[in-house]
Amino acid sequence: MGVLWTLLLAASVVAAAVNGRMAALTGAAAESAGKAVTVSLGLVGLLTLWLGLMRVAEEAGLVAALARAVRPVLRRLFPEVPADHPAMGSMVLNIAANLLGLGNAATPFGVRSMQELEALNPRKGTATDAQALFCAMNTASLQLVPASVIALRAGAGSRAPAEILGATLVASACGVVVAVAVSKLLARAARPAGEG
Amino acid sequence: MAKAALDALSAWAVPLLLAGIPLYALTRRVKVYPAFLEGAKAGFETGVRIIPPLVAVMVALGMLRASGALDALADLLAPVLGPLGVPASVLPLVVIRPMSGGGALGVVGDVLRSDGPDSYAGRLASVMCGSTETTFYVLAVYFGAAGVTRYRHALPAALLADLAGMAAALVVVRLLFGG
Numbered sequence: 001m002g003v004l005w006t007l008l009l010a011a012s013v014v015a016a017a018v019n020g021r022m023a024a025l026t027g028a029a030a031e032s033a034g035k036a037v038t039v040s041l042g043l044v045g046l047l048t049l050w051l052g053l054m055r056v057a058e059e060a061g062l063v064a065a066l067a068r069a070v071r072p073v074l075r076r077l078f079p080e081v082p083a084d085h086p087a088m089g090s091m092v093l094n095i096a097a098n099l100l101g102l103g104n105a106a107t108p109f110g111v112r113s114m115q116e117l118e119a120l121n122p123r124k125g126t127a128t129d130a131q132a133l134f135c136a137m138n139t140a141s142l143q144l145v146p147a148s149v150i151a152l153r154a155g156a157g158s159r160a161p162a163e164i165l166g167a168t169l170v171a172s173a174c175g176v177v178v179a180v181a182v183s184k185l186l187a188r189a190a191r192p193a194g195e196g
Numbered sequence: 197m198a199k200a201a202l203d204a205l206s207a208w209a210v211p212l213l214l215a216g217i218p219l220y221a222l223t224r225r226v227k228v229y230p231a232f233l234e235g236a237k238a239g240f241e242t243g244v245r246i247i248p249p250l251v252a253v254m255v256a257l258g259m260l261r262a263s264g265a266l267d268a269l270a271d272l273l274a275p276v277l278g279p280l281g282v283p284a285s286v287l288p289l290v291v292i293r294p295m296s297g298g299g300a301l302g303v304v305g306d307v308l309r310s311d312g313p314d315s316y317a318g319r320l321a322s323v324m325c326g327s328t329e330t331t332f333y334v335l336a337v338y339f340g341a342a343g344v345t346r347y348r349h350a351l352p353a354a355l356l357a358d359l360a361g362m363a364a365a366l367v368v369v370r371l372l373f374g375g
Contacts, residue, residue: 001339001345001346001347002345004351005252005253005256008256008257008259008260009256009259011260011263011265012256012259012260012262012263012265013259013263014263015260015263015264015265015268016259016262016263016264016265018264019263019264019265019268021262021263021264024262024263025259025262025263027262028258028259028261028262028263029255029258029259031258032251032254032255032257032258032259033251033254033255035254035258036247036250036251036253036254036255037247037250037251039250039254039333040243040244040246040247040250040251041243043243043246043337044240044243044244045243046243047239047240047242047243048236048237048239048240048243049236049239050239051235051236051238051239051242052231052232052233052234052235052236052239053213053214053217053218053232053235054235055231055232055234055235055236055238056217056218056221056226056228056231056232056235057217057221058231058235059221059224059226059227059231060217060220060221060224060226061224062217062220062221100205100209102209102210104210105210105213107337108239110334110338111242111246111337111338111341111342112242114338114339114341114342114344115242115341115342117342118342118343118344121344124343125343125344125345125346126344126345126346126348127339127344127346127347127348127350131338131339131342131344131350132347132348132349132350132353133353134338135334135335135338135339135347135350135354136350136353136354136357138329138334138338139294139328139329139330139331139334139335139354139357139358140328140329140354140357140358140361141326141327141328141329141361146322146325146326146327148301149301149304149322149325149326150326152301152304152305152308152322153308153313153318153322156305156308156309156312156313156318157313158308158313158314158318159314160314161313163319164319164322164323164326166372167319167323167327167365167368167369167372167373168322168323168326168327168365169327170364170368171323171324171326171327171328171361171362171364171365171368172326172327172328172361173364174327174360174361174363174364175327175328175357175358175360175361175364176357177360178356178357178359178360178361179353179354179356179357179360182349182352182353182356182357183349183350183353186349186352186353187349189349190348190349
């Protein structure tokens with residue numbers, strides 16, 4: 001990530017020089033930094049609320065029950081995660097919240113999943129196969145209803161704002177399938193000989 | 197009918213969870229309030245831990261946008277994506293979608309205004325945006341929270357998934373609504 005990040009910064013400066021937009025960069029850097037904190041603070045509230053509620057659900061045995069119900073599917077996707085590990089419960093909640101369109105709750109559960117997967121990580125700080133796959137699935141948009149896009153369409157005076165639902169579902173599914181397939185393939189390719 | 201059911205589901209889901217989980221926990225004799233505060237404290241600390249990686253990623257992407265590099269990239273892609281059926285107004289979306297959620301919604305809004313929401317371009321932009329995610333943001337938040345700095349194959353896998361979602365959007369919109 002260090003290399004990519006440095007390259008992004010360097011590319012911005014080079015491109016700004018070519019396009020004669022150097023003056024805009026300083027402002028953009030400051031504005032983005034401020035926006036990142038605003039976004040984070042919104043997340044802080046959601047994380048506090050939902051992970052508190054999740055702790056209550058855990059102590060009531062709800063999370064474990066839910067994880068048991070979908071264990072067969074998740075075990076196939078994440079064979080290296082023990083079936084009764086708390087990461088399984090968090091991942092189930094993340095996927096369920098995504099599917100239901102509860103984006104506000106999906107992020108806290110996803111974040112918690114990543115932390116619990118990190119507890120299983122023998123090389124701290126370097127992504128495991130399970131973490132990479134879980135992230136790729138989340139970036140492929142598991143949500144069933146793209147509420148913000150439908151709202152935009154309604155605002156623009158569409159005759160049928162929600163008519164894109166079916167097409168979005170199919171396209172999302174393609175993205176998720178590719179995310180899983182590519183993650184599995186790259187994980188195998190990246191693994192040093194003799195391991196796994 | 198289906199839409200009304202969906203609206204009702206999304207309106208009821210969160211309030212029901214917020215009331216239902218503590219209620220159920222009470223019947224199981226869980227000490228509800230201390231449990232909530234314990235989880236909430238960990239959530240709060242995680243939220244603070246996410247700030248530095250998110251600032252790092254968003255500053256780099258914000259500078260990239262301001263530098264004009266993304267517009268140049270979109271121009272570069274135009275001769276390839278144009279013949280494949282991506283209208284010029286939708287092109288910026290392909291580049292900006294993984295980098296900025298707000299930027300992507302801005303492009304979709306522009307397309308809906310210029311081409312109309314029920315046009316080919318309007319539908320394509322809607323489906324492309326709805327079927328993908330702000331990849332860099334999700335990776336920064338998720339890996340940042342876990343303290344992971346080496347992403348390994350997560351970024352290429354995620355970007356390829358975005359690409360697949362957009363390609364699928366192109367095909368599906370043509371099949372369902374016609375080009």
